[in-house]
Amino acid sequence: MNIVTGVVDWFAQPEQWAGPSGIPARFAEHVHYSVLALLIAGAIAVPIGLVTGHTGRGGFLAITLANIARALPTIGVLTLVVLGMGLGLAPVLAALVALAVPPILVNTYEGVRGTDPQLKDAAQGMGMRGGDVLFRLELPIALPLILLGLRTAAIQVVSTATIAAYVGIGGLGRFIVDGQSRRTIEMIVGGALLVVLLALAVTALFALLRHMVVARGLRRRPAPAT
């Protein structure tokens, strides 16, 4: 009870809502790093997943590399890049991209790979060539799974972007780290709540996106997963 009122008080303080260390500024930093990392990871993982899934070549290698990336300790990647390039945005982005690539790559690959061979036969029978089959058949069919991969990646990125505070570039992790060093639990809880809120917003955004871009015929099928 005490903590709940403490957290409410923390949110109610006017100084939390203004200036470069206020909630809006930290929130913007956090979103900035997360979006940047997700865009880079998507630009790497989606094309590789599409091509390997479509051709079937290199799929095993891509999935194996994705699994290695999944096993990389985030703190290790962060530290290694800090030692090489110093504090700043680069280590955070490297760690977040390494985190986000595997789910996007695996889901894109599985989505394209899982296209019903009979549909591919039909597409070829209609005169579609390789690129047509990929972009007009396999990509739309794989889209729900690709979005799912992006969403999983986005949630992990949003939650892990808190480490940005450790290399001095702010973000919502700042509240968690400062709360710990000042021994104010309200601040830690407040920071964590803001991150959870952002993750919920991400989930809602992807539900909306799914509604907008997934073909109507595919949407009517049971959701692939949640």
Add this chain to the structure above:
Amino acid sequence: MGEGTTASRAADAVAAVAEVWDWTAANLDDPIGPKLLEHAQLSFTSVLLGLLIALPLGLAGARWRPLYPPMLTGVNVLYAVPSLALFFLLLPYTGFSPWTAIIPLALYTLAILVPNVVDGLNQVPDHVRQAAAAMGFGPLRRLLQVELPIALPVIVAGLRVASVATISMVSVASLVGLGGLGQLILTHGFKRNFPAPVIVGIILSVALAFLADAVLVALQRWLTPWARGRESGATTTRNRHIARAAVARSRKATT
């Protein structure tokens, strides 16, 4: 000029490898060995605790369907809480005991394990359930001897993702003074501005993840002897497609 830089880069790489090797040889007994062991213990305990919580939750979610959506939302929200915050919040209660790392890590595995337990149990065919009932199996025996074995591959698929994710996440606990190989990375590497321990920590962490994955695959093969010959039975494209779709279904929620 190009050749010169290539040669000097190669020399740098050789020097870096030699440095990593020397540091490893000199520190194998302490701190590498104990930290590796701590890392393995923390991850194993976390995943085991997660499974022990996920099994009853998953059973309830599969039996009483309306329970499942709110349960799923709950574990997904938990998953979004930054691990750093959970470690810090537990610190006043559990101090520097291993539980400060284990409890949050176990909670994170729930977002992966609970959906897989539910999916695994839901995919048990109805006629199999009815056959078991007709043979006089009570609910408990049916669960233990029929439903759980059929659900096992999907549950193990979840355990594989959960164990790899946990092994990679244990390192974050080094920020609160726990975290096995993460401490190698942080105290021996970062604070001394020395890359060798960081590289060793990363390599050992990845190796541990692969070892855990291999053990789980072996465990699944050992526990489901009836499934061993099945893959070679899927000879037609159609069958292979169906088999692959089934595997993909079991994987996608978690990947």
